[in-house]
Amino acid sequence: MTEFGGTNRQIHLISLTGKAARTVTVKDWDNLMSLDWAADGKGFFISSNPNGHLSTLLYVDLAGNAHSLWQVKNYQAAWGVPSHNGKYLAISAPSIECNAWTVENF
Numbered sequence: 001m002t003e004f005g006g007t008n009r010q011i012h013l014i015s016l017t018g019k020a021a022r023t024v025t026v027k028d029w030d031n032l033m034s035l036d037w038a039a040d041g042k043g044f045f046i047s048s049n050p051n052g053h054l055s056t057l058l059y060v061d062l063a064g065n066a067h068s069l070w071q072v073k074n075y076q077a078a079w080g081v082p083s084h085n086g087k088y089l090a091i092s093a094p095s096i097e098c099n100a101w102t103v104e105n106f
Contacts, residue, residue: 007030007031008030008031008032009025009026009029009030009032010023010024010025010026011023011024011025011026011032011035011044011046011060024060024062024063024064025064026046026048026058026060026064026066027064027065027066028066029046029048029050029056029058029060029066030048030050031048031049031050032046032047032048033046033047033048033049033055033077034046034047034077034078034079036079036080036081036082037082038059038082038086039082039083039084039085039086040086042061042062043059043060043061043062044059044060045057045058045059045060045069045079045080045081045082045089046058046059046060046066047077047078047079047080048066049075049077052075053073053074053075054071054072054073054074055071055072055073055074055075055076055077055078056068056070056071056078057069057070057071057078057079057080057091059080069089069091070091078091078092079091079092080092
């Protein structure tokens, strides 16, 4: 269970090949709710929702630098799942609003 307003901001990476474990501390964001690796392995797609009212999908690099990609008014986590080639990102962002979006030619 996630506690809104929580201060969890660390990601613990544990090697399956015997390398040393490491910790990535996400800068300027907390209450991390979801995590998916980027296709290139150089970062993560993470959801943050510090106050429980605005779920923000972030891209976080391995140094902990976070960049906001998408925000939705909701208490649930937004998810970002990259395609295998890294060219596309599927965003699951539950919303309490009823809008339809379409993007063409990008």
